[in-house]
Amino acid sequence: MNAATATAGPVSAGSFATGFAWSFARDLTLAIRHPGETLLVVAFFVLVASLFPLGVGADPQLLARIGPGVIWVCALLAAFLSLPALFAGDYADGTLEQMTLSPHPMPSWASGKIAAHWVASGLPLTVLSPLIGLQYGLDPATLGTLAAALLLGTPILSLLGAACTALALGARGGGVLLALLALPLFVPVLIFGAGAAEAQAAGLSPAPHLSLLAAGLILALMALPFAICAAIRIALD
Amino acid sequence: MNFYYFSSPATFYRLAGTMAPFFFAAALATGIAGLYMGFVVAPTDAQQGEVYRVIFIHVPAAWMSMFAYFVMACYGAISLTFNTRLAAMMARAIAPTGAMFTFVALWTGSFWGRPTWGTYWVWDARITSELVLLFLYLGFIALANAFEDPRRGDRAAALLAIIGVVNLPIIYFSVQWWNTLHQGSSVSFKGTSMHVAMLWAMLLMAISFWMYTIGAALVRCRTIILERERRAQWVRAMT
Amino acid sequence: MSSLEGRGLACSRGPATLFRDVSFRVTGGEWLAVRGPNGSGKTTLLRCVAGLTRADAGAVSRDGDLIYSGHLAGIKDDLSAEENLHGALTLRAVSVDAGAERDALARVGLEKRRSLPARRLSAGQRRRIGLARLMLDPAPIWVLDEPLTALDDAGQALFGELLARHLERGGLALLATHHDLAPPPARELRMGV
Numbered sequence: 219m220n221a222a223t224a225t226a227g228p229v230s231a232g233s234f235a236t237g238f239a240w241s242f243a244r245d246l247t248l249a250i251r252h253p254g255e256t257l258l259v260v261a262f263f264v265l266v267a268s269l270f271p272l273g274v275g276a277d278p279q280l281l282a283r284i285g286p287g288v289i290w291v292c293a294l295l296a297a298f299l300s301l302p303a304l305f306a307g308d309y310a311d312g313t314l315e316q317m318t319l320s321p322h323p324m325p326s327w328a329s330g331k332i333a334a335h336w337v338a339s340g341l342p343l344t345v346l347s348p349l350i351g352l353q354y355g356l357d358p359a360t361l362g363t364l365a366a367a368l369l370l371g372t373p374i375l376s377l378l379g380a381a382c383t384a385l386a387l388g389a390r391g392g393g394v395l396l397a398l399l400a401l402p403l404f405v406p407v408l409i410f411g412a413g414a415a416e417a418q419a420a421g422l423s424p425a426p427h428l429s430l431l432a433a434g435l436i437l438a439l440m441a442l443p444f445a446i447c448a449a450i451r452i453a454l455d
Numbered sequence: 456m457n458f459y460y461f462s463s464p465a466t467f468y469r470l471a472g473t474m475a476p477f478f479f480a481a482a483l484a485t486g487i488a489g490l491y492m493g494f495v496v497a498p499t500d501a502q503q504g505e506v507y508r509v510i511f512i513h514v515p516a517a518w519m520s521m522f523a524y525f526v527m528a529c530y531g532a533i534s535l536t537f538n539t540r541l542a543a544m545m546a547r548a549i550a551p552t553g554a555m556f557t558f559v560a561l562w563t564g565s566f567w568g569r570p571t572w573g574t575y576w577v578w579d580a581r582i583t584s585e586l587v588l589l590f591l592y593l594g595f596i597a598l599a600n601a602f603e604d605p606r607r608g609d610r611a612a613a614l615l616a617i618i619g620v621v622n623l624p625i626i627y628f629s630v631q632w633w634n635t636l637h638q639g640s641s642v643s644f645k646g647t648s649m650h651v652a653m654l655w656a657m658l659l660m661a662i663s664f665w666m667y668t669i670g671a672a673l674v675r676c677r678t679i680i681l682e683r684e685r686r687a688q689w690v691r692a693m694t
Numbered sequence: 695m696s697s698l699e700g701r702g703l704a705c706s707r708g709p710a711t712l713f714r715d716v717s718f719r720v721t722g723g724e725w726l727a728v729r730g731p732n733g734s735g736k737t738t739l740l741r742c743v744a745g746l747t748r749a750d751a752g753a754v755s756r757d758g759d760l761i762y763s764g765h766l767a768g769i770k771d772d773l774s775a776e777e778n779l780h781g782a783l784t785l786r787a788v789s790v791d792a793g794a795e796r797d798a799l800a801r802v803g804l805e806k807r808r809s810l811p812a813r814r815l816s817a818g819q820r821r822r823i824g825l826a827r828l829m830l831d832p833a834p835i836w837v838l839d840e841p842l843t844a845l846d847d848a849g850q851a852l853f854g855e856l857l858a859r860h861l862e863r864g865g866l867a868l869l870a871t872h873h874d875l876a877p878p879p880a881r882e883l884r885m886g887v
Contacts, residue, residue, distance in 0.1 A: 455746070
């Protein structure tokens with residue numbers, strides 16, 4: 219037997235647009251007022267990506283060869299670092315409950331949150347990647363492909379990461395559990411994202427890789443918000 | 456027939472206890488037959504010699520790893536939709552066996568890879584997605600046990616299992632979509648290009664692994680039932 | 695006429711059953727007090743009624759919008775009182791003009807502090823933002839868990855006034871509270887018995 223809540227009579231008109239705009243604006247405002255999270259992501263990305271040339275030596279051919287992969291891994295790890303904060307604050311101060319009870323459809327404000335999260339983490343990484351790529355001696359076409367791949371891939375990482383974070387809300391084992399859940403799911407994105415730039419660097423067309431990333435993004439946008447909402451409901455139960 | 460009767464943990468406990476030995480026996484019988492067919496009857500491969508025989512473990516284990524995950528995800532979906540306890544317990548019961556078969560598939564694959572392709576490991580599409588499957592199993596087990604309230608763990612892990620189902624078509628179709636190390640499928644519903652003894656050996660081993668998985672899941676589920684229902688009357692009456 | 699009804703609700707936390715076969719009915723103009731010792735399931739019951747927690751058995755039905763407030767204040771530290779209030783109302787799809795929000799904040803005594811980030815407010819002042827929300831939200835059903843937490847005497851009196859006005863307008867409330875409130879409850883629901 220399940221408890222069902224039946225309602226009758228006028229219900230406040232909730233709308234997808236309002237819900238999305240509400241959480242997007244709110245989370246961006248919070249990110250601007252508390253830029254620590256964004257700075258951490260950016261700093262980590264820049265620092266770690268800059269450490270590799272120091273570690274493997276300055277051989278230009280080697281650097282150009284490993285560049286796309288290394289930059290992608292750094293972006294992935296940086297994106298991963300920003301995940302725990304996605305729902306933790308709202309969960310702790312009770313706003314997540316209020317959002318769940320809102321008449322606006324749940325996927326609307328959840329998507330808004332994730333969109334704001336991407337603007338504060340994935341987007342800076344994408345914008346900075348050509349600069350980092352210069353350190354590795356990548357040519358302009360490869361830099362462009364790398365940025366395009368990151369542009370398509372980082373939203374997927376945000377969506378997948380949000381699903382894992384929501385699942386692990388309130389769990390013991392903190393960061394390690396999240397890594398175990400999120401990093402394996404990130405792997406296909408990494409493979410196609412780095413593959414696109416590597417193909418371009420090798421003179422081949424990156425179109426297949428980029429198309430697959432785009433398809434993955436569309437699939438993630440359509441399917442994951444519902445999974446994320448289910449996970450949040452489970453967390454609040 | 457009153458289905459709710461069978462979904463009561465107490466009833467299932469007894470039922471599973473009676474059925475499990477039959478599954479283990481079937482697993483043993485088909486396993487012996489399959490190994491005999493594979494290692495004794497099946498002819499030596501023209502190109503790979505005796506080493507190829509590891510496929511009689513490798514391929515059925517890989518099939519089982521994917522099938523077990525699918526069944527686990529189905530139980531997860533049932534437990535979330537109908538809010539039942541037993542479906543969630545069955546999902547948890549399958550996970551370790553599924554993880555084991557995934558590991559066996561990867562490990563035997565690497566044994567096969569060394570003499571055949573010259574390397575223990577390569578990041579081809581199918582191997583990588585099988586590795587992701589192993590991590591999905593481990594993530595499922597970790598997530599299920601990460602909460603104070605086991606019901607919360609059940610639900611979170613069930614959702615994870617459902618999300619991860621998208622990996623199964625990737626593993627299956629990866630050899631068609633990409634030019635990678637793995638050969639195309641030799642066994643399909645339309646017919647097969649393999650020698651009949653090899654085919655029989657693989658099918659027998661697959662059935663053996665399947666019977667074993669069911670038996671192991673039933674036994675593990677009984678343990679989980681005892682743990683969860685330890686305060687119930689019928690459990691107390693047993694101890 | 696708004697109403698809120700629970701039939702045969704049961705919930706467990708982990709292996710222990712919290713409550714079983716809980717039923718109640720509240721109609722417009724009255725409020726029901728949920729009372730009981732700590733750990734008797736009051737919070738869980740209210741969360742089931744609000745729809746946050748799924749009950750193991752039973753059903754909840756209501757006629758009218760519901761507003762819920764639990765142990766957590768639902769206030770973001772980095773937003774100001776007026777931003778929090780406006781955000782909470784937008785989230786509930788309630789549109790009020792800025793003047794009405796200011797008046798509500800003034801009524802709860804946060805006029806001067808309305809632009810400060812909420813982290814600079816005391817716990818009681820944060821709760822008062824919640825009172826302002828109750829003032830402006832037209833939802834007829836209130837499900838509140840210990841609404842007087844952290845409020846001083848003036849705050850508690852203010853809540854009593856708000857409750858009285860809410861009931862006069864045909865609203866109803868399900869409150870978990872160990873306090874005695876000015877408009878007395880129509881009935882009591884004892885948990886943990």
